[in-house]
Amino acid sequence: MAAAAVATDTEPRPYPELEAIPPAPPRSAAASTRSSASSLLPVPNWVVRLFSAFPLHVWPEADVISPAPSPPPRKPTLYVAPHLNRDGTLSPPSQHASTSKETLGWTSSDPTCLRWQLQLLFRGVDFDVEFIDPSQSWGPGGQLPFLHLPPAFQPPSTNASSSSRSWLGAKRGAVVPSLLTAAALPHFLDNHFPLWRPELGEKADANPLWKDKATELESRTWINLLSGRVMAGVLQTTFLDDQLRRISALNPKARSQPTSRLPGWEVGFLGWVGAHSMGAGAGQDAATGDGEDSLRYAAPVVDENKVVDDAVKGIEALGLRTQADLEGAEGAWMLGASQPTELDALTFAIVHSVMSLSATPAFANASATTDDDRRALLRLKAAIEGKPWLVGWSRRVWKDKVRPKERGQ
Known part of the structure; x- marks a missing residue:
């Protein structure tokens, strides 16, 4: 009898269904307030007023570029x-x-x-x-x-020599x-x-x-x-x-x-926006602070x-x-x-x-x-x-x- 009882206690019990699990007891609002207050550090009022002048800005998500190579195109x-x-x-x-x-x-x-x-x-x-x-x-x-x-x-064979790969003069x-x-x-x-x-x-x-x-x-x-x-x-x-x-x-x-x-x-692009191109010696003169020589080398593009x-x-x-x-x-x-x-x-x-x-x-x-x-x-x-x-x-x-x-x- 004792042995049979022990065997019965060691048998695994079936896991209850989800609907059979009782819900958690409701939590009081006072306890929730005390928990949240204890988990956060108090912030002085002057800091709150300072941060209110700088609202939080959420930047857009960065573009994610896959390191994997893109598949070749199906047509040109x-x-x-x-x-x-x-x-x-x-x-x-x-x-x-x-x-x-x-x-x-x-x-x-x-x-x-x-x-x-x-x-x-x-x-x-x-x-x-x-x-x-x-x-x-x-x-x-x-x-x-x-x-x-x-x-x-591309031709089926890829064993072409390097000389034949120059298509500008190839057949x-x-x-x-x-x-x-x-x-x-x-x-x-x-x-x-x-x-x-x-x-x-x-x-x-x-x-x-x-x-x-x-x-x-x-x-x-x-x-x-x-x-x-x-x-x-x-x-x-x-x-x-x-x-x-x-x-x-x-x-x-x-x-x-x-x-x-x-x-x-x-x-020249700089000439379109009203700038000038500098001669070979202009950069060196500009580095030494000689403005007159620098202007002598400047010319419209x-x-x-x-x-x-x-x-x-x-x-x-x-x-x-x-x-x-x-x-x-x-x-x-x-x-x-x-x-x-x-x-x-x-x-x-x-x-x-x-x-x-x-x-x-x-x-x-x-x-x-x-x-x-x-x-x-x-x-x-x-x-x-x-x-x-x-x-x-x-x-x-x-x-x-x-x-x-x-x-x-």
């Missing part, structure tokens, strides 16, 4: 400067945007980036556009735009870098997205791009003029805007020479009026040349080309950038006679508006080519 991705909104602000970077992509826009505020957006679009490239944070000053070559290619553009099928600068984009487009494909039996003479060889050579002359003298004037007026000035931080070289990559002009004058003349010349091809013609392209070319992409980038920036409140509400910076932009705008066929052509390109990308991205 072009990284460009942010989009310029109608209120004069810049769209947030794509990866940090809190709004839908439909409100971010598609066109870049940088005319150089916009030029390559249109060239890829005209070639039929299926690509994505990503706005890069202006505070992230990195990228191949330190410039925008740059193209990120998916692994599909089709060689290893292509995953990041391409703007200087490498022409060769990439001609190899992967040519205007005609002889391997499929297509012939260049079957659907000629230009009416004759002379027109093709003339188009190259206009491309050199627009990408040089005209683009220099557009970039000068663009980077003077307070919002768009942040774009120059993307390239360390651009902080001193934003248009140094353009032929024909060396435009560039004649800003001359830059704008050349840009205006280039726009007027282009307008007169294209009047016969564009005025009253539906679906026409520059110089009568059968399809959009590099000249069309460059012209649209210039016209759209000038018209978009001049429509922002900062420029629309300014007087053309009191602000030199805004007066320069308004001169470019007047030159474009004086050629209504150019304005109508750019609106048609935006409606047919660009607007579907902004709504369906």
Whole structure:
């Protein structure tokens, strides 16, 4: 009997159900007050009054960046400067945007980036556009735009020698870098997205791009003029805007020479804001306190009026040349080309950038006679508006080519 009783006491008892557990007894308010008062140190009244003048500020959460590498893109991705909104602000970077992509826009505020957006679009490239944070000053070559290619553009074999990896002089099928600068984009487009494909039996003479060889050579002359003298004037007026000035931080070289990559002009950023560049001996003289010698080496960077004058003349010349091809013609392209070319992409980038920036409140509400910076932009705008066929052509390109990308991205 005793043994049986002991065995019964040692058997495990079943754990009660949650509903069978009785609730804790209520705690009195006096005990709770005494406990909280004893756990906190008394604060003098004068300290409370002092802290009340400085309310607690809660900072937003820090952006957490995963150390793991991002997956490669599924299709080519072009990284460009942010989009310029109608209120004069810049769209947030794509990866940090809190709004839908439909409100971010598609066109870049940088005319150089916009030029390559249109060239890829005209070639039929299926690509994505990503706005890069202006505070992230990195990228191949330190410039925008740059193209990120998916692994599909790499050949199956990765045993290629280092000499064959230099795709600039290699044949089709060689290893292509995953990041391409703007200087490498022409060769990439001609190899992967040519205007005609002889391997499929297509012939260049079957659907000629230009009416004759002379027109093709003339188009190259206009491309050199627009990408040089005209683009220099557009970039000068663009980077003077307070919002768009942040774009120059993307390239360390651009902080001193934003248009140094353009032929024909060396435009200094400091000269735009009224500063001067110092000679080689100026820094040493300034360190010794010799102000007169320092001023002797100071010189203006560039004649800003001359830059704008050349840009205006280039726009007027282009307008007169294209009047016969564009005025009253539906679906026409520059110089009568059968399809959009590099000249069309460059012209649209210039016209759209000038018209978009001049429509922002900062420029629309300014007087053309009191602000030199805004007066320069308004001169470019007047030159474009004086050629209504150019304005109508750019609106048609935006409606047919660009607007579907902004709504369906």
